[in-house]
Every structure is written in C-alpha cells, then in structure tokens.
Amino acid sequence: MSAFIRAAVALAALAAPATAAEPAPAPKPKADPADAIAALIDRHLAADWAARGVRPADPAGDAEFVRRVYLDLVGRAPKVAETRAFLDDPSPNKRAALVDRLMTLPGYAGHLAAVTRAAWLPQTMTNQFANAGFQFENWLRTRFRDNTPADEVVRRILTIRFTVNAQNRQFRFVQPADPTDPEAATLVGFYQANEARAENLGSAASRLFVGVKLECAQCHDHPFAPYTREQFWEFAAFFAELNETTAPRPGAVGPPAPPRPGLKNTLGIPNTDKTVEARFFDGTSPEWTADRSPRQELADWLTRRDNPFFAKNMANRMWAHFFGFGIQDPVDEPGADNPPSHPQLLEDLGRAFAAAGFDNRALIRGITRSKAYGLSSKLTHPSQADPRRFARMSLKGLTPAQLFDSLVAATGHREPGYMRDYRFGFNAQPDNPRSQFLTRFATNERVTEASTTILQALMLMNGRFVTDVTSIEKGEVLGAIADVPGWSTEQRVSALFLAAFARGPAPEELEVFASYVDRGGATGDKKKALADVFWVLLNSPEFLFNH
Amino acid sequence: MPSLDSLLSRRQLLRVGAVSTAVSMSGWMGRLAAAAEDAKKKPKRSCVLLWMNGGPSTIDLWDLKVGHENGGPYKEIEAAPGLMIGEHLPKIARHGDRLAVLRGMSTKEGDHGRGTYLMRTGQLPGAAGIQYPSVGALVSKELGDPAAELPNFISIAPQRFFSQEAFGPGFLGPVHAPLVVGENQNFNNPNGNGIDDALKVADLERPRAIDEATAAARLDLLRGMQEDFAAGRPGPVARSHAAAYDRAVRLMKSEGGKVFDLTTEKAETRDKYGRNLFGQGCLLARRLVEKGVPFVEVTLGNWDTHGNNFELVKNLCGTLDAAWGALMDDLKDRGLLDTTTVVWMGEFGRTPKINQGRGRDHYPNAWSTVLAGGGIKGGQAVGKTSKDGTTVEERPTATRDMLATLCLALGIDYEKTNPSNVGRPIRIVDKPCDPVTEVVA
Numbered sequence: 001m002s003a004f005i006r007a008a009v010a011l012a013a014l015a016a017p018a019t020a021a022e023p024a025p026a027p028k029p030k031a032d033p034a035d036a037i038a039a040l041i042d043r044h045l046a047a048d049w050a051a052r053g054v055r056p057a058d059p060a061g062d063a064e065f066v067r068r069v070y071l072d073l074v075g076r077a078p079k080v081a082e083t084r085a086f087l088d089d090p091s092p093n094k095r096a097a098l099v100d101r102l103m104t105l106p107g108y109a110g111h112l113a114a115v116t117r118a119a120w121l122p123q124t125m126t127n128q129f130a131n132a133g134f135q136f137e138n139w140l141r142t143r144f145r146d147n148t149p150a151d152e153v154v155r156r157i158l159t160i161r162f163t164v165n166a167q168n169r170q171f172r173f174v175q176p177a178d179p180t181d182p183e184a185a186t187l188v189g190f191y192q193a194n195e196a197r198a199e200n201l202g203s204a205a206s207r208l209f210v211g212v213k214l215e216c217a218q219c220h221d222h223p224f225a226p227y228t229r230e231q232f233w234e235f236a237a238f239f240a241e242l243n244e245t246t247a248p249r250p251g252a253v254g255p256p257a258p259p260r261p262g263l264k265n266t267l268g269i270p271n272t273d274k275t276v277e278a279r280f281f282d283g284t285s286p287e288w289t290a291d292r293s294p295r296q297e298l299a300d301w302l303t304r305r306d307n308p309f310f311a312k313n314m315a316n317r318m319w320a321h322f323f324g325f326g327i328q329d330p331v332d333e334p335g336a337d338n339p340p341s342h343p344q345l346l347e348d349l350g351r352a353f354a355a356a357g358f359d360n361r362a363l364i365r366g367i368t369r370s371k372a373y374g375l376s377s378k379l380t381h382p383s384q385a386d387p388r389r390f391a392r393m394s395l396k397g398l399t400p401a402q403l404f405d406s407l408v409a410a411t412g413h414r415e416p417g418y419m420r421d422y423r424f425g426f427n428a429q430p431d432n433p434r435s436q437f438l439t440r441f442a443t444n445e446r447v448t449e450a451s452t453t454i455l456q457a458l459m460l461m462n463g464r465f466v467t468d469v470t471s472i473e474k475g476e477v478l479g480a481i482a483d484v485p486g487w488s489t490e491q492r493v494s495a496l497f498l499a500a501f502a503r504g505p506a507p508e509e510l511e512v513f514a515s516y517v518d519r520g521g522a523t524g525d526k527k528k529a530l531a532d533v534f535w536v537l538l539n540s541p542e543f544l545f546n547h
Numbered sequence: 548m549p550s551l552d553s554l555l556s557r558r559q560l561l562r563v564g565a566v567s568t569a570v571s572m573s574g575w576m577g578r579l580a581a582a583a584e585d586a587k588k589k590p591k592r593s594c595v596l597l598w599m600n601g602g603p604s605t606i607d608l609w610d611l612k613v614g615h616e617n618g619g620p621y622k623e624i625e626a627a628p629g630l631m632i633g634e635h636l637p638k639i640a641r642h643g644d645r646l647a648v649l650r651g652m653s654t655k656e657g658d659h660g661r662g663t664y665l666m667r668t669g670q671l672p673g674a675a676g677i678q679y680p681s682v683g684a685l686v687s688k689e690l691g692d693p694a695a696e697l698p699n700f701i702s703i704a705p706q707r708f709f710s711q712e713a714f715g716p717g718f719l720g721p722v723h724a725p726l727v728v729g730e731n732q733n734f735n736n737p738n739g740n741g742i743d744d745a746l747k748v749a750d751l752e753r754p755r756a757i758d759e760a761t762a763a764a765r766l767d768l769l770r771g772m773q774e775d776f777a778a779g780r781p782g783p784v785a786r787s788h789a790a791a792y793d794r795a796v797r798l799m800k801s802e803g804g805k806v807f808d809l810t811t812e813k814a815e816t817r818d819k820y821g822r823n824l825f826g827q828g829c830l831l832a833r834r835l836v837e838k839g840v841p842f843v844e845v846t847l848g849n850w851d852t853h854g855n856n857f858e859l860v861k862n863l864c865g866t867l868d869a870a871w872g873a874l875m876d877d878l879k880d881r882g883l884l885d886t887t888t889v890v891w892m893g894e895f896g897r898t899p900k901i902n903q904g905r906g907r908d909h910y911p912n913a914w915s916t917v918l919a920g921g922g923i924k925g926g927q928a929v930g931k932t933s934k935d936g937t938t939v940e941e942r943p944t945a946t947r948d949m950l951a952t953l954c955l956a957l958g959i960d961y962e963k964t965n966p967s968n969v970g971r972p973i974r975i976v977d978k979p980c981d982p983v984t985e986v987v988a
Contacts (some may be wrong), residue, residue, distance in 0.1 A: 099949060325864035385781065395784040440749075442711075449783050451721030452791035454798065458750040461795065467754040516768065526552035532765050540772040542790045547780065 018450065019222040021380040034096075036365025040352060042306075044345035045372050045390055057392035060376045062087055063135070063503035064547065065095060068393070069368060070502075071546045072322055073102040076405035079479070083502040097284050099368045103361055112360075113140035114401060114423070115321060120208050121193045130424055132189030134377040137423070139186045149305035149358035150314045154209050160184040164196060164242055172196035173240065191242065198243055198267055202236025208301050209258030210281055212312030213332040229269070230276060237267035237278035238298040265294040281309070283351040305354050312350030312465040315363060316340075319349065323368050323388050324394035324448040341388040377547035388446065397450020400441035404434050410499045410538065411469035412476030433465040450545070472527050478534050482527050489514045492530055500537035569596035580745065592886050592957050593836045595922055596844035597829075597871060601851035602662070604907050605915035606899055607860050608633045609648045609928075613934045617899035619857055635864035638872025645875065645884065646919045647986035649949060651930020651942040654895060656730040657909040659851070662894030663710040666766030668717070669947045669976050672710065677967050680717035683842045684951060684964035684977050687716075687723045689959045696801035697726075698794060703746065703828040703845045704729035709894070718967045721787040725844075728831075729824060740983055742827050748805045751799060757814050766796060777928050781918045782844045790968075805969065806834045819870040829870040833877050845870075850893055851927040875919070882922045888956045892949070899936035902960035922956030924988045947980035955987045 049056055060068065066086045070078040078086070086098060102108055117124065117137040124133020145152050159182060161177035174191045176184035194200040206214045214232045241264035265278040265288065278294050279285050286297035301309045313331070320326035327349070328340040338344045356362040367373055377393040384391040398406065401423070408415055419432050428439040440459050445451060460466055468474040472482055481487075481495045493513045497505045505513065513533050523528030537543055573631060610633055612618035623631040626643025638870040639646070640856045644773020655671070656662040664672040668679040680688075683700040691699025700716075702725035716723040729737075729745040735898050737745045753762050773792070777785040798804050809817065809827055812834075828845040847867060852859045871891070876883040897907035913932045921926065931941035956963035959981070964972035 043809075258714075346856055379781060380779070387782075395780050395782055397784055451716075451724060451783065451787040453721065453724055454726050454791050454795045456747055457788075457791040457795035458748065458799075461792075462750040462752060462754055464754075467756070471756065512771065513766070516764070522764040523758065528761070532761060532768070534770060535765055536768040537790075539769050541776045541785050542772065544788065 009162055023097065023234050029473055032365075033352065033362045034365035034369060037349070037356075037363060038369035038371075040348050040518075041345065041367065041370040041372060044348065045341055045370075048342060048389065049391060052383070052389065054389050054391045055381040056372075057375045057378060057380055057384050060393065061503075062095075063501070064376055065374060066098070067502035068546060069095075069099060069102065070368070071398070071402055071406070073111065073113065073364070074105050074107030075399070075402050076107065076409050077202075078502055081387065082498050095374070096365065096369055099365055103364065108324055109132040109141045109144035111402075113137050114399070116140050116144075118399070119317070120204075121190065121451075124193050129189075129193040132193040134423060135186045135189045136193070138329055139416065141184070142203070142359070147359065147361050150312070150353075151358045152372065154310075154314075155299045155303055156183065156206070157187055158295050158302075159293075160187045162191065164270045170497055174242075186220075196242050198239040199233070199236045201239040201242060202232065202522075203300065203526075205279070205302075206235055207332045209313065210309045211332050212309070212334060213330075213337040230274075231279075231281070233267055233269045234279040235266055235277045235281060237276055238294045240264045240267045240278065240294065244269065253466045263288055263290065264295065274351070284504070285495045302359075303460075311354040311358070312346050314358070315353040316346060318363050319367060320359065321365075323374055323390055324396045327390065341390075393547065394448050396447040397542065398446070398546060399447075400443070402546070403441055407437075407469065410477065410543070412480070413465075413469050414476070424513065436463075436465070447546075452544075460544070466535070466538060470531050470538065472531055475531070475534070478531060482530050489517050489526075492531060493517060495533050496530070496537060500534070500543050554948065564651070576836045591841060592956065593840065593888070594842050594953070594957055595829075595832050595874070595889045596689075596842070597834065597867075597891045598667075598682065598705070598844050598846045599850050599867075599891070600663075600709070600846050602659070602894065602895045602897055602909055603850040604852055604856055604860050604897040605652075606896065606907070606936050607809065607857070608636060609915040609917060610650045610932055610936065611738070612899065612934065615935055617821050617901065617935050617937075618710050619901060621857070628925055629949075630928055633864065634814050635861050636868045637876070638671045638868045639983050641872065642875040642879075642919065642925075643724060645923065646917055646925050647923050648928040649916045649918065649930055649944050649952075649983060649986070650915050650928050650932055651708075651944040652896065652914045652944045652968060653798050653863055653939045654911040654914075654946050657895055659709040659894055659909075660713075661710075662909075662911060663944050664713040665674040666892060666894050667710075667713040668923055669950045669980075672712070676719040677971075678712065678715070679973070680719040680723065680965075682953070683714075683725055683844055684719045684723035685717040686842040686957065686959070688719050688965070689963075690973070691723075692839075693722070695839065696803040697835065698795050698798075699723070699839050699840065700711065700725040700842045701835055701840055701844075702727045703831055704824050705844070705846045706730075706848045718973075719965060720783065721757065722790055723819075729828060737824060738744065738822075742822070742824055745824065746827060748798065748804065748811060751807070777811065783822045803838060807831065809834075816873075816877075819869065820873045821866055823866055823870075825866055826873075827863035829918065831873045831875055834876070836883055837881065852897065852906055852927040853902070854906035856897070856901070857908045878920065886921045887920040888923060889917075890917070890953055891921040913937060918949075918956060918986060922958065922988050923988050927986065929983055929985050942983065944982070944983060945974050947978075949980035950983055951976040951980040952984075955982050955984070 012467070027260055048054070057283065066083055067077050070082070071273050085235055086094065091097065114137060117133055117140060121129070121133045124130055124136070145401070162174050163177050165173040172176075172195065174188040175194045176188055178184060185193040191201060191383065205213055206212050212227070214227055214235065243369070266275050268275045272449070277285070282538065286301065301307060316326045316328050320331055320387060328334050329343050330338075330543060334340070353363050370381070372390045373393070375392050377395055379385060379392055383389070387394045407413065415434065419434050419441075422432060422434050422442045423434070424438065427433040436459075440456055470478060472479055474508050477499050481492050481499070484492070493510060494504045497503060517526055517533060520526050521532050568603055576967070606612060606618055607621055611621060611623050611633055613621075613623055613632065623636045624634050624637060624639040624640050624687035626632045626646060630643050630646070630648070632643070632648070634638055654665060656665045661672055664670070667681045669682075670677075670679040683702065687699035700723060702714060705714055705727060707730070714725060725750065728748055753759075766972070769792070773789050777789060793910070805811075809830060812830060817827065820830040825845060825847040830846050834841040841915060847863065847871055849859070850863065871889075873890070875884065879886050898910040899913075902908060913936060914930055929942055930939060932938065933940050951961045957976065961976040964974050967973045
C-alpha cells in the first residue's frame with residue numbers, strides 16, 4: 001500500500017502534458033569558466049553553421065533536455081517526480097542548476113567512472129581482467145566524486161610504484177612496490193589489464209592520453225598516418241621497466257633475475273637487433289636523471305600546460321561522451337585523412353580546459369550549457385544530417401546499466417542492494433534481472449551505432465522482468481497509475497508517458513492511446529489495456545535510446 | 548545545399564538498403580508470405596562451421612607424427628586411400644572421401660583473442676579502426692535471404708570471451724549479426740534437460756498472460772511509435788531497433804521458431820549426436836540447414852590442452868567424432884551434403900613438442916584445418932609439415948587462403964567488396980590470398 005501512496009503522491013501533481021518551452025539564457029554574475037567554455041563552443045559552431053548553410057535543429061524542450069542530461073550525467077532516465085519537479089520549475093536558470101545538482105549525486109561518479117572504465121580498459125568488460133577493471137572503476141568513482149583534475153588522475157595512474165614478476169612466461173604479475181599503498185594496489189590493475197607489457201602500456205597511454213592510436217605501428221609503419229614503427233617502440237620504452245623481473249612471487253619457480261642497474265628507458269624492438277631509447281611523441285627526450293623514472297617523465301610531459309595533445313584529447317573525449325561524436329573522431333585516430341571537424345574549437349576547448357585546471361565539472365558545465373548540447377535530436381532540415389556538424393543531437397544507444405537503471409526508474413522496480421552492485425557484463429544469474437540485462441546487452445559498439453539484436457528485442461518483449469513490471473499486479477508505477485482514484489483515462493495515459501519518456505503525450509498520441517484504453521484494448525479490460533500502453537512505451541526507441 | 552542522401556555515409560546507405568524491406572509498408576504478414584515463396588525457389592548453399600575454441604591439437608587429429616618423439620601415443624587410421632587421420636575419429640573417417648585436410652596452415656597469431664579474430668575475419672584485430680565482419684556475417688550477406696523467417700547467421704554455444712568482436716557483423720551492420728543460442732560464458736556446460744533449454748531461443752514465447760490478440764494490438768501500437776520516432780531521426784540506431792523487432796516478431800510468429808525444439812527428434816537420433824551441448828548443437832545445425840539457414844556455427848571448447856593433452860584430446864575426440872559423424876550421416880541421407888560445406892577449425896594448432904606436463908602449447912606456425920562436403924574435393928590432404936611437425940614444407944596456407952577456399956566452395960566471389968565503417972571498400976577476403984584450388988570441386 002505504501003508504494004501506492006508514494007507513487008500516487010508523486011503523480012498527483014500531474015497536470016496537462018508538458019510543452020517544450022524555450023529556456024531563457026542563464027547569465028551568471030561572476031566569470032564562470034563554464035560560461036566561457038559554452039560561449040566559445042557557441043561561437044565556433046555558429047560560424048561553422050553559417051559558413052556551410054547549416055540550419056540547426058530546434059532547441060530541445062525541457063522534457064527532452066531533462067531526460068538527456070539525467071542519462072548523460074547520472075546514467076539513468078529521470079523518475080516521474082524528478083521530471084515533474086524540473087518541468088514545473090519556473091526558474092530561468094534551471095538547466096544549469098540541474099546539471100550542478102546532478103553532479104553532486106552518487107550516480108554521477110558511478111556513471112562517469114563506468115563509462116571511463118569501459119573506454120580506457122575495454123578488455124576488462126568480458127574477460128579474465130574483469131576484477132582489475134572493477135577495482136579501477138571504483139578508484140575512478142572516487143576521482144569523479146572528488147572532482148580530481150584530469151591531469152592529476154592521469155599522473156597518479158602513470159606514476160604508481162610497482163614491481164614485476166615475469167618468471168611465468170605466460171603471465172607477468174604486477175605488484176605494488178609498497179604493499180601498504182592502497183592506491184598502488186588498485187592501480188596495478190591498469191597495468192595488469194594491459195598484460196604488463198611495455199608495448200601494450202605504450203599503446204594504451206598513447207591512445208588514451210595523447211589521443212593517438214599507435215598499435216598499427218607496432219609491427220610496421222602506420223599505414224594511414226605518419227607514425228613509424230620506431231616511434232611506437234620509443235614511446236613504449238617509457239614503460240620499459242615492465243620488462244624487468246624485479247620481485248619474487250610466492251610459488252614462482254627459481255630465483256628472480258637481479259634487476260638491471262640504471263634507468264629503464266630502453267627497449268629492444270622484437271625480431272630486430274635494434275634497441276631504442278624512450279622518446280616523446282614530438283621527437284623530444286627528457287633530461288634523464290637517476291631519481292626520476294621514465295614514467296614520471298612521461299606524466300610530466302603529458303600534463304604540461306603546453307603539451308599540444310593532452311588537454312585537447314581529454315576535452316575531446318568528454319565532448320564525445322555528451323555528443324556521441326568527438327570533434328576529433330575517432331577520438332584516437334587523428335591524421336591528414338581524418339582531421340577534426342572543428343580544429344579551432346578543439347584547440348580552444350583544450351586550452352580552456354587546461355586554463356580551468358583540468359576541472360572536469362567546469363568542462364561539463366560548459367558543454368551542457370552550450371547551444372549545441374541543448375538542440376533537439378529531431379531532424380528538421382537536411383543540413384543537420386551530418387552528425388559531425390553537431391547541428392542536432394545524435395541518437396545514442398544506452399549502456400546496459402543505463403538501460404536497466406532507466407527501467408528501474410520508470411517502473412518503480414525495487415532492487416535489493418546486492419543486485420544493484422552487480423556490474424559484470426557476463427555471467428547472468430537466474431534470479432538477478434540486472435545480471436541478465438547486463439549480459440544480454442553487453443556491447444563494445446560506439447554509442448551512435450548501437451545495434452539491437454533479436455535476442456535483446458525478445459527479452460524486452462517477452463522476458464520475465466519486463467513482463468512483471470508491465471503487469472498491473474507486479475508493476476509498482478503502473479499499478480499506482482491504474483489505481484489512482486478519480487483520474488481520467490487521459491490522465492493515466494499521460495502519467496505513463498511521463499514515466500517512460502519524461503514528457504506528456506502529443507495530442508495525436510493521447511487520442512490513439514486513450515481510445516485504445518477506453519475500449520479495453522484487445523480483451524475489453526481497461527486496466528490490462530493500460531498495461532499494454534506501458535509495454536509499448538518501454539519497448540519504444542524513445543525509451544530505449546538517449547536522444 | 549547537399550541532399551539528405553549525399554550526407555549519409557556509404558555504410559548508412561548500405562544499412563538503409565538492407566533494412567528498407569523490413570520497415571516497408573507491407574507489414575509483417577506480407578513479408579512472411581513473401582519469404583515462404585522465396586524459400587521454395589532454388590537449392591540453398593549452406594556452411595556449417597565447427598569452431599574448436601582454445602586451439603585444437605591438430606597434430607593429434609589430422610597430421611600425426613607416429614614414431615617421432617613429437618607424435619605422442621596415438622595411432623593413425625585410414626579415412627580414404629592415402630588419407631590417414633587420428634585413431635579417435637573413426638566415425639568421421641567413414642566420410643573420408645568428403646574430407647579435405649589442409650595440412651599447411653601457417654598463421655600469424657598465437658594468442659587466443661588475436662588468433663580467434665584472425666581466423667574468423669581474415670584480419671588482424673584493431674587495424675585502423677575498421678570493424679571487420681566475422682565469416683558468418685559475410686556468408687549471411689552473400690547467401691542469406693533478407694526476408695527469411697530465420698536469421699541468416701546462427702551461432703550455437705559460442706564462447707565469445709576471447710574476442711567478442713570476432714563473432715560480430717562488423718561494418719556489415721546488425722542485420723547480419725548472429726542469433727546466439729546456448730551461449731556458454733563460464734566453461735560450465737549444461738547437461739540433461741539444461742541442454743534443451745540452452746539451445747532454445749531465449750524469450751521466444753509470448754508471456755502466458757498475454758493472448759494473441761493483445762500481442763498483435765501491442766505490436767501495432769509499437770510500430771506506430773517506432774515509425775514516428777525514426778522519421779525524424781535517420782541513422783543506424785533507430786533502424787537497427789526496427790530491424791531487430793521485425794525479425795524477432797517474424798521468428799515468434801513463424802513455424803521457424805520450432806526448429807529450436809529438439810525434443811521432437813527421435814531419442815536414437817539425439818543419442819547418436821551425443822547428449823552434450825556440442826552434440827545437440829550439431830543436431831540443431833542440421834535442422835537449421837534443412838530450413839535453409841546459410842551459416843550455422845557450433846562451438847566445441849576446452850581445446851586449450853597445455854597439460855595432460857592426450858587424455859583431454861581423446862575425450863574431446865569422442866564428443867567431436869560422434870557429433871560430426873552423425874551430422875555428415877544425416878546431411879548425406881537428406882541429400883544436403885552436396886550443398887553444405889562443413890569447416891572445422893580453431894584459432895591455431897598446438898606445439899609439436901610435448902611439454903613437461905604432457906601438454907602442448909599454442910602453435911600457429913604449422914597446423915591443420917578441414918573442409919568437407921559441398922564444393923570440396925574430398926579424400927585428400929593438401930600441404931605437408933616436416934617430420935617433427937614444426938614447419939610447413941609444402942603448400943603453406945595462410946588464414947586468407949583458407950577463407951578464400953571456403954568462399955569458392957560456397958560459390959561466393961571472395962574478391963567482391965563491401966563498404967567499411969571507414970568508407971574504404973574491403974574485399975570479402977582481403978589481399979593477399981591464394982585459395983587452395985586443389986580441394987575445390
């Protein structure tokens with residue numbers, strides 16, 4: 001009964017369907033780096049649109065915006081009460097205020113950490129390194145919660161002190177040099193997930209932090225970009241100490257090899273006689289000193305304010321999170337044949353991010369205040385079709401967790417805590433719907449190309465979880481909406497739309513669905529017909545995607 | 548002002564083309580009827596891939612080194628005049644006249660993930676950001692009927708943890724994604740009735756509380772919502788949603804879905820294939836080929852025999868021999884062996900040298916794969932390894948050579964190109980490739 005009252009109270013304020021209102025501009029009294037960032041985005045995109053004759057899409061209404069920003073920031077669609085509160089808020093500054101508030105919720109750190117883990121350590125999504133990925137994600141959560149600057153995050157990953165046991169040829173084992181250092185104990189997972197190989201870490205650091213995918217140059221000169229095999233191994237040489245056997249491991253056979261003296265900044269190129277010394281991507285070398293490791297030098301070089309790659313790359317990755325496409329896209333494949341869509345915007349965005357002290361929240365506040373982020377996903381003119389003009393919001397697939405959390409939010413499903421903590425994308429458990437969704441919807445596709453499989457469609461149509469939450473008996477929100485005394489059919493249908501789409505129905509939709517319910521659907525039972533409506537909404541692309 | 552079409556990428560255009568039949572006006576029932584008509588037309592070509600996950604010890608199955616210290620304890624048996632194979636494959640040996648063993652396989656990758664990707668796509672992983680399709684998706688595109696009631700690529704009991712993407716449709720798009728049944732993610736194979744459940748399409752049945760009229764009414768409303776939403780949002784995401792629902796509904800409504808119910812088979816037939824996931828998977832593969840599905844794969848795992856190789860391989864051979872032997876029997880009895888090409892392979896072979904734990908380790912340098920049935924000139928082995936099995940001495944065969952050979956057997960033009968996700972056209976089997984024409988009938 002309490003669930004009924006709770007839902008009924010939440011719904012009671014429901015009035016007419018929300019209409020899209022143009023948000024008033026939100027000026028801030030003092031110089032806010034976010035406003036400067038939003039302004040530079042708007043300026044560059046407006047110039048580009050004018051030059052190309054692009055007519056941007058309509059501004060997103062409050063309903064489209066609130067759903068989008070919840071999904072992007074806290075990893076789920078808003079609940080009815082949250083949507084209602086936002087739509088009813090008359091404040092002209094409510095969009096910026098909502099972004100600020102969402103970034104204080106635990107869901108913000110959780111979602112950003114999950115997305116970052118998936119991008120930085122994709123190999124931990126399904127295989128033997130899942131545990132390393134899980135720990136790394138937990139560490140990232142704290143970083144996002146504390147708003148640790150992006151340069152500091154990367155520096156900490158790159159400079160932990162570790163020892164390596166490589167006595168088992170099949171498996172190198174990375175351990176913290178100081179077993180009492182909890183951060184190092186977690187972050188060794190980053191190295192372990194990259195198989196503790198210098199070449200893998202070199203690839204990862206280049207791809208993730210420089211924004212250049214070098215893997216192709218591992219075996220031969222890069223086919224489409226001017227990177228040589230030698231450059232690849234020079235960069236990998238910053239991780240040369242991984243090739244040392246420096247610590248014994250319980251159960252290992254034989255004594256450890258004594259460490260080579262001196263700096264570990266050289267690496268042999270396999271199948272050649274050549275040994276290269278660590279060198280930065282721009283051809284320069286650090287001033288080697290005995291008390292600073294190659295990884296410290298690398299971290300220093302990367303995060304220097306005048307590094308031409310780092311700030312742009314990190315800002316571009318954050319941009320891609322919100323728009324589905326990077327300004328440089330793919331984010332790690334720059335080159336003559338793949339230039340950024342807006343080179344100057346990327347320059348300025350990187351510079352602004354660095355000037356703001358690599359403050360992720362300032363960057364996010366800036367991006368989400370931009371005009372482009374606030375555009376509708378609905379195409380109204382052919383000039384909006386190219387997603388790389390950012391003239392309308394791209395359609396993005398949901399991560400499996402976003403999908404399940406949105407289903408929970410929409411349906412009022414009550415999930416035990418231990419299930420809520422489940423995060424692996426494999427190993428479906430019989431009575432844990434989250435595990436089943438995470439497994440069935442696991443994917444490594446980019447969000448703007450998210451495909452739906454037959455099995456996913458079947459699960460959403462016929463699976464036990466959706467069947468339960470769309471039944472009058474078991475569905476919390478549905479049951480409440482069906483039972484509120486004194487409501488008209490139109491009010492009930494509107495409430496279901498609000499729960500599923502964060503908007504009320506359009507007049508034609510209201511007509512179609514309310515008349516369906518009034519005639520009792522296919523069985524003559526009005527309540528069951530209401531359940532049908534909810535099922536339809538939850539199976540609709542408008543629910544299943546971020547738009 | 549550029550037109551809408553000119554702004555869509557080639558990939559998107561490809562997908563529009565592929566999906567447009569699925570979202571046209573005619574509705575699901577109309578397409579069902581059309582699909583049934585199409586199915587009657589011509590004998591279909593099919594491919595069954597028997598995927599040996601973990602890297603099979605081909606030196607103990609197809610290219611024995613009897614008498615050499617690398618040979619191990621197994622003896623040879625004759626499968627066809629001059630074609631000797633391992634003694635633990637007697638039922639397969641009975642079909643020796645239909646088998647061609649490629650003994651000169653020499654590939655590049657000795658890591659499970661990379662080897663899996665290479666053998667299933669003909670490409671190295673991660674190259675230039677191109678999402679290469681798996682061989683199943685390529686065959687689905689070439690031989691599949693877009694209007695068929697069953698998906699054109701069905702993957703039975705896959706173990707995708709080594710390389711998820713090696714099983715996907717890549718740049719060919721979601722229409723060519725596999726329908727997966729019996730996915731095995733934890734090395735714990737189901738047994739008994741669990742196998743029957745595992746091999747069914749999950750959630751294919753309408754919930755009991757929902758009657759047919761309600762289901763139809765729901766889908767009707769849903770289609771309206773899909774069309775309204777997609778109308779203003781062109782692109783692969785909404786299209787894929789519509790395509791998947793369309794195919795799922797087709798599968799639910801059709802008789803095709805019943806093909807997954809193995810309980811209708813006679814007990815002795817089921818026994819013959821072996822009452823295990825792979826055996827019953829091969830039985831299902833035969834049923835799917837009978838329904839005209841162009842690409843079916845069945846995975847048998849646990850080939851990663853670093854220790855105790857000979858015990859483990861003998862056991863695995865028991866499972867493999869019964870299932871594949873029965874599959875060959877049944878295809879032959881039904882007149883389907885001439886139109887069905889069976890491929891047997893894993894991600895690499897295993898070291899000729901036997902290690903301290905009586906095991907064999909990863910070895911891509913010299914190993915074997917097998918092609919059988921339709922389009923294949925059987926009863927022979929092509930390629931030759933050295934006495935100790937460590938190097939290929941005749942007809943070295945790379946991954947692409949083998950895949951191109953498979954294409955020839957299936958009547959597919961392997962030089963044809965598809966537009967990739969980066970816009971560059973990519974051949975079905977990329978250059979360089981030199982098919983083993985000696986085994987093509």
